[in-house]
Amino acid sequence: MIKKAIIKNFDIKKTLSSSPNRICVADLGCSTGPNTFLAAQNILESLQLKYQLENDQKDFQIPKLTFQVFFNDQFTNDFNTLFNSLPPNRNYYACGIPGSFHGLLFPESSIHFIHCSYSLHWLSKVPEQVRDRNSLAWNKGRIHYTNASKHVVEAYASQFAMDMMSFLRARAEELVVGGLMALLVPAVPDVLLPSDTTNGTEKDLLGSCLMDMTKTGLLREEQVDNFNLPMYYTSQSELKAIIERDEHFSIEKMEKLNNPKKHVQMPTVQMRVLYLRAALEGLLVKHFGAEIMDELFKRFSEKVAESSFFLNPENQKSIVLFVLLKRNSN
Template sequence: MAEAEGKAYTMNGGSGLYSYSKNSDFQREAIDAEREHINKAIAVELDIDIISSSNTFRIADLGCAAGPNTFLAVQNIIDAVEIKYQNQGKSSQCPEFHIFFNDHAANDFNPLFVSLPPKRRYFAAGVPGSFQDRLFPRAFLHFVHSSYSVQILSRVPKEVENKRSPAWNKGRIHYSNSTDEVVKAYTAQYAKDMENFLKHRAEEIVHGGLMAFIIPGRPDGRPHSEVFANKSCELLGSCLMDMANKGKISSEKVDSLNFPLYFASPQEVETAVRQNGCFSIEMMEIVPQEKPQLKAFTSSMRSGSENTIKKHFGEEILD
């Protein structure tokens, strides 16, 4: 969910063969793995007195894409809150739930709302806009969730696109395996985006509220070039350069394409939270995931990058 120079980085909408809704099993596995941590965080950390005045528990899923994973994520949160009320003998006082599904305005919200669970135990609303900006009234939300979204930058670093800059990323579409100047530009953009993200969430979340993120990243100390997600972008860039060398696309077009993705380490996340000063990290765990099968992997890559490739090079090279 990023926008640079008017271009939004969005997943494939609809329900076609390469839609995000049909190619996000890998992300769903992470949400399944997260459930235990959500239950524990709400059981231990959530003070239900913060919602007693309104009797409405408000949840936002930032970067919800086109579904269906967002439904699983918010249901896990709702289940955990209801269990907490039951364990405290207050089932009759359990609040109503209002869910806000957020993504960029260019996101295809239609399949999301068409596929809403028919027997859901919550009220649903869509909130279009970048989570790098304010989205909600002050002290409004009780729980903020985001899965596989915070790694998307608000824009490609300006230095990377400037031919006169030492950080110009010629011949590559990402910072993976690039020069130190390119990596530093991406790192600085990530730090700036996280500063904005946390600043706005601090205004929107009630005192005592919670946030939970699933962030694809890299272990502390691991070089960027050795991270699987980065290798994937590097591979895609290499394929595009091969096509340029064969005259199927222009090399200048490849030079001008950069993906606004940054895969942070736990230490970088901790630093961003500490510098913001409005939140504390109650738990953090690295959850290893098995690499997907080749066919599933390529379909997943296409569902996430097809819109960008199509806008930049045209539709004829997609297959």
């Protein structure tokens, strides 16, 4: 899909007017590889093909291209592992850019293509209202918005909208006019509640394990009350409305990835537990300490095993949106 998008939508003549032979690509939320390297190579090969197709036109010749790839993630990301894993035969210059992608990362009009995969569901922070005992959105006894009150859900949705607007405003400054941005966004269908998907329900189940541990004295209840996951799963219509409100980008494509259920299903309890632990353990350790992690995920695995919901492929209803945006001239 990215290859087709570049061939169809990337205007080399226009985007390279300020830097005739250099293309800068950024992967936001890169983690430590190797997925980020596969994505970068796919993007560069597609850009190279577009370059060759353009050069075949007799009336237009472009100098040989030089590629620079910027790998971005939070300051706490393991950039040492990232750099030690760089492909030895890469055809690009690599650079690390630590910092939150909810703000500016690059100089004005310096990037030609931005890629961001499975990262935009992470919020810049937990909504303040859900930790405020005096707020209607206080999320007592829960760690996420699944099965919570409408006030909690609205607080999370509002935080996502603010974060997404900040993300788009920053990218609008950094991308050249005509530059492209490809986003892969974990989401939920428009017609489903968070509690209808395994993504939401497993967070709720993990929270119940933490509350069980307060009853046996392993944790204090206020510790759980003060912990919420900074994650939000948008819907297609919700995301579309935010992008259109920003007005800096035109939506060239927005569609669900064709992921058959057998490819996204976690077929065993162990796989589901390891997957969730890999994603969330860092946050949990920071708040609760490392000593309770084995006990917490032991309890979680037992609850997953007792349920018929999580391992049923019919309940794997979460989706991934492929969004292709082009920087407008405004």
